[in-house]
Amino acid sequence: MAGHIQDRWFKTEKGPDGKPVRVKTDRHGTGMRYRARYVGPDGTEKSQSFPDRQKRQAERWLSHTESDMARGQYSDPRAGRVTFEQYAERWVKTHTTEISSRDASERRLRLHAYPYIGSRPLPSFHPGHIRTWLGELQVSAPAASHRRIIFGTVAAAFSAAVDDGLIAKNPCHARSVQAPRVSKGHVIPWTARRVFDVQAALPARFGATVDVGGGCGLRQGEIFGLSEDEVDHEGGWVTVTHQIKRERGRFVFAPPKGGKIRDVPLPAAVSAALRAHCQLFPPVEVALPWRTTNGPLVRKKILFTGNTGDHIRASHFDDHYWKPALVAAGVIPEPEAGERYQAAREHGMHALRHFYASVLLDAGESIRALSSYLGHSDPGFTLRTYTHLMPSSEGRTRSAVDTLYRAVAVQDHGPQTAHAA
Numbered sequence: 001m002a003g004h005i006q007d008r009w010f011k012t013e014k015g016p017d018g019k020p021v022r023v024k025t026d027r028h029g030t031g032m033r034y035r036a037r038y039v040g041p042d043g044t045e046k047s048q049s050f051p052d053r054q055k056r057q058a059e060r061w062l063s064h065t066e067s068d069m070a071r072g073q074y075s076d077p078r079a080g081r082v083t084f085e086q087y088a089e090r091w092v093k094t095h096t097t098e099i100s101s102r103d104a105s106e107r108r109l110r111l112h113a114y115p116y117i118g119s120r121p122l123p124s125f126h127p128g129h130i131r132t133w134l135g136e137l138q139v140s141a142p143a144a145s146h147r148r149i150i151f152g153t154v155a156a157a158f159s160a161a162v163d164d165g166l167i168a169k170n171p172c173h174a175r176s177v178q179a180p181r182v183s184k185g186h187v188i189p190w191t192a193r194r195v196f197d198v199q200a201a202l203p204a205r206f207g208a209t210v211d212v213g214g215g216c217g218l219r220q221g222e223i224f225g226l227s228e229d230e231v232d233h234e235g236g237w238v239t240v241t242h243q244i245k246r247e248r249g250r251f252v253f254a255p256p257k258g259g260k261i262r263d264v265p266l267p268a269a270v271s272a273a274l275r276a277h278c279q280l281f282p283p284v285e286v287a288l289p290w291r292t293t294n295g296p297l298v299r300k301k302i303l304f305t306g307n308t309g310d311h312i313r314a315s316h317f318d319d320h321y322w323k324p325a326l327v328a329a330g331v332i333p334e335p336e337a338g339e340r341y342q343a344a345r346e347h348g349m350h351a352l353r354h355f356y357a358s359v360l361l362d363a364g365e366s367i368r369a370l371s372s373y374l375g376h377s378d379p380g381f382t383l384r385t386y387t388h389l390m391p392s393s394e395g396r397t398r399s400a401v402d403t404l405y406r407a408v409a410v411q412d413h414g415p416q417t418a419h420a421a
Contacts, residue, residue, distance in 0.1 A: 003038025003065075005058050036062040040069075040165065068168070082166065084125070085109075085118030088157045095160065103248065105153050112140055112150045122167050125158075127174035134180070147180035155179075186388045189358035190351050194329060201328035206312075206321055208277035209304055212238075213352030214359075215270035217374050220349040221245050222256060224312045227300040228283045233271050238264045240375065242300070244311055250293045251311065253300060260375045278303060286311045322349065357382075361389045 009028040015021040032049035036058045040046045050058040092106050116133045117125075134151065141147045155172035162170050171177065199210035212223050221243035230239050241261050245254045255261065284305045289295040306312050323341040326332045332342045353374065360370050367390075371382035 003036060003062055005055060005062065006035040006037055007033060007055075008035060009033050009052075034058045036065075038062060038065060082122050083119050084122060084157070085114045087122060087161055087166065088113070088118075088154075091157050091160050095156065108150045108153050109157070112137060113154050117154075122161055125167070125171045127171050127177050130154075130171045130174070130177050134177070137180075144180045145182045148182055151179050187354050187357075187385060188346075189354045189389065192355075194331065195352070195355055197329035198325045198331065201325035202321060205277075205281050205307070206304065206317070208273045209349070210352060211270045211273040213349055214355045215267050215273075216264045217353050217356035218264070219243065219257065219353065219375075220314055223349070224302070224304055224314065224317075225253060225300070226303050228303065229301070231266065231271075231274060231303075233266070233275065236266045236268070236271070238266045240264060244288070244302075246314070247291075247293050250289075251313070252289045252291060252293060252295065253298050254291050256375055258375070258377050260377060262372060262375050264373045274303065281305070284309050318348065354386075357386050358389050361386060 008031070009025055010022045011025050012020045013023050033052040034050040034055050035047050036050065037045060037047045048058070048061060050061075088109050089106075092102060092109060095102070095105070113133075116136055117129060120129065134147070137147050137150065141150060151172065155170065158167070158170040158172050161167045172179075195210060195214050199207050202210065209223050212218050212226060213220070216238050218226070218238070218240060222240050225242050225244035226238075227242070230241055232239070239261070240256050240263075242253050243256050244251055246252075247254075281304075283301040283303050285299055285301045286305070287297045287299045288311070290298045302311060304312055306316075319341070323332065323344065326344060326347055327334045327341070331347050332344050335341050357370055357374065360373070361367075367383050367386075368379050370386070371379040374382065376382045
């Protein structure tokens, strides 16, 4: 038995002869009579109360609880009083050390989960509730890619509730619940002509950002945060140690995405472009908090700054410099008077990383090396993203076999010889 049944109406005392006898307690006849008590998986005592004449039901309940714990299907009865929103609010504050990730998760839950499923107690969830919510989510989040991220956050919160013993199963993992599917199209890299056309349309002080993005594969935040000490012109390397990113409306210096510091080869052409850039626009020392808005101030002599001599703000750069350059290069149409520029997610500065990847793969560089230069934590992700850009294996196969046949044909031998070889 996982615990025992306490009778609150009676207690055992020693009688005059020293033998135990049952006597009525002060609570006799009032309130719940039986209390099923047990120690839960977390090591704390828990209980459930039952009225008079239901001792057998209390014993059955206790027996079921013991069985659930043995099968790993136990859920804390207290969870019946905890709603999804109450639990998720606590969980989101501790599930990651990255503040930006916590903020993003909190925002997704607040906007897209709490209004629909936030008030429902945790143990009351069934797969049908998740399916209904996913149907409603199509209205508030039309993009399947966005819905998939939201669903992943909600599923992670439920998984944590399972780990904490509040629910037995994750309703998001039921076979009848399908995560939003994203049909990923192949990355179509820019041509060299387009890269240089966009670069030519940018103001002179921003031209070399294209060299760093397209020639070293750095992300936008890493380009804008690139500092003098990260560039080794003589050795031919760029050491990416930080980026500039926005946290809660303010900018900070932070480690690269995933905290992955890396070394990237610095081609001579990019080195020359950076030297020329620094002659025209000398590096400027900028002080920003480290990692969080209240973090310690860190000073870096960064290579790229705005017209005011301060660090570049990504949204301002995109709207006032990058998109006009896309228009000039014929990538997106010029907006009508009073209209905003067309959304061009696939043509942001990230397109320069895709271009960089395509150049390296076309030159025969390995996926593992490319993954390291791009700062990916998993070479498999790099392979899945860019496998269609790799030189075709079937082309190499045809060429290898054709070469072998030509070689034996010169010796006036047939295919059998080639096969034997």
